[in-house]
Amino acid sequence: DQQVKQNSPSLSVQEGRISILNCDYTNSMFDYFLWYKKYPAEGPTFLISISSIKDKNEDGRFTVFLNKSAKHLSLHIVPSQPGDSAVYFCAASLGDGAQKLVFGQGTRLTINP
């Protein structure tokens, strides 16, 4: 039972355009959501997070949107850069901080020059 789902295994975007990565969840008790970025042969690195009491959080080129009624969140990257090519994981927490996380399957983003 996959509680956090990233239904797009891969996404290809042209450099300079917007990248939109999507994530759906089933457990309405999740109260904190995170995005991690992973390069090959490295561990995931934290990118951005959002609390369930908000619907948007922005950090530079990265914005996360949360739609609680639809149980959906998305990560927008504008403008996309070649260094953004990586696997992006969506993760959720059940109300006890940002440690015991439930991860999605990941989406491989490729930015084309």
Next chain:
Amino acid sequence: NAGVTQTPKFQVLKTGQSMTLQCAQDMNHEYMSWYRQDPGMGLRLIHYSVGAGITDQGEVPNGYNVSRSTTEDFPLRLLSAAPSQTSVYFCASSYSTGYNEQFFGPGTRLTVL
């Protein structure tokens, strides 16, 4: 700071063998955890520790043991390896529980024949 380090990077075991995956952090973090990543499934929490001497089970603990005798180290033991334990293992740490970013190590790729 070296951050979170994991050894070995790669390991091949035969079914029934035992081994210990090492994880160390030099950031004086209280919280440490182990995840496994399997193709198409994202990362899943195996065990975690909120401080020296305290450990608890995550989502997929069967077949693994942990202990936390020091703040710095959090080894993961496979007592009798099985092919189903073929995976990439990531160790992570954070300053404490709560909404603190987790830092991940580079991973150990384990193959069980």
